[in-house]
Amino acid sequence: MNCTSAQERFSELLDGRLAEPDTAEVRAHLAACPDCQRDYASLASTLSALDRLPPAQPGPRLRAGFYAMLEEEKNSAASLRAAVERRRHAARVSLWRWILGPVAVGALAVGAFLAGTRYAPPAAPAPMDAATRQEIADLKARVDSVGQLVGYSLLQQRSTSERLQGVLATLDQKNPNQKILADLVGALALDPSVNVRLSALDALYPHADHQIVRAGVLATLPREQNPLVQVAMIDFLVAARDRDAAPEFQRLAGSATVDLAVREAAKRALAQL
């Protein structure tokens, strides 16, 4: 390496940005060349003086101005609409706070899933043991309110087509772990897309024997607004022979605000349980 090539790389070397083979070559050249050593040293001292400059502190005006501007934007009409949307979902978030992270879900035609395979209903479940009851209670206790919206919106960052992928992937798993089941229940509770929620419910069918799954579906049912999904959840709980669902079915059957199809499904469910 000659002086010109070496000198061209000094700035990168000083920044720690030079790739390994080049670094070694430049250092080797420096070791043998006093002129370049002087050049390098003066560049190094200039740069370190630059880095030693005390950081300038902005006045209080900047922070005050920023937060005022942020408040204004939050109050604007567009933000209000988004806030209404978030409150709708917050009711679900309040139970499932811990469901974060990349719940990758994908998109499929609703028709394909509704018309598609139903799994054989599992055997009647064993009574819930104290440990699981405690777990569910802990879960509910751990849920607060709104702060998780940041985490929740992490779910929303993926497109609908991306979000379904994980649901499909779980179909291949013979023995999914708790995290996958939690992710599926989370998708059922939180996903803004009806397609995705239905797909998640379908993916949960083979695992209805897990108390945590039945409890999750049952906990989400009161908060579900979409009749398609409500009916599907009622069917799920009936197929799972979950007697704990009876009070919720009663409520739905008798509620004036609930869709007719849902009320009918709830009545049928009560008869079957």
Add this chain to the structure above:
Amino acid sequence: MVEPLPTAVDSVAALTDHDLMLAVRDGELDALGELFERHHGPLYGFLVKLTGHRAAAEDIAQIVFQRMLKYRHTYRDDGSFTAWMYHLARRCAADHFRKASAAPAATDPHDLSERADDAPDAGAQAATRDEHALLHTALNRLDRNDREVLLLARFQELSFAEIATILECSVGAAKVRAHRALRELRDVYLALQRETRN
């Protein structure tokens, strides 16, 4: 045995800049507050060194955050937050320079304390102050584009690929500019040091 259930991300502090900006994009505007706390200091510092003017730097920083909020829907899934922010900062600074050259700005009294023409006091502290003042002067004497690339290269989190995008030039050109800018700064700085000794 039941596996432990996943726990919530307890604080916003654990989230990356990218995740926070995506949250802002998706309507969670408070996340921009966390980004402000993390970045307004370095951003302001960059702008002060770039413009040589504290009040202007504050104004520009304000505008940068305003634009990040207003144009949040343009933030990309594959974006890099820091690169995006400094790209916006550069554009806002360019606007400032255009307006400034059209109408000379009144000298901000705050700025006088940053100037090299302050009479130096005795003592090591003063010597350090001298060094800082000289360096600021040297920086201000650089061509603005050279100053820009030099300052951007100080941010370790910005790769040269990102710097090139911010400067709207090739990676090779960005590296050459950075290399040239450092030499220029060194030359001016040493010349100033010689002047003050004489």
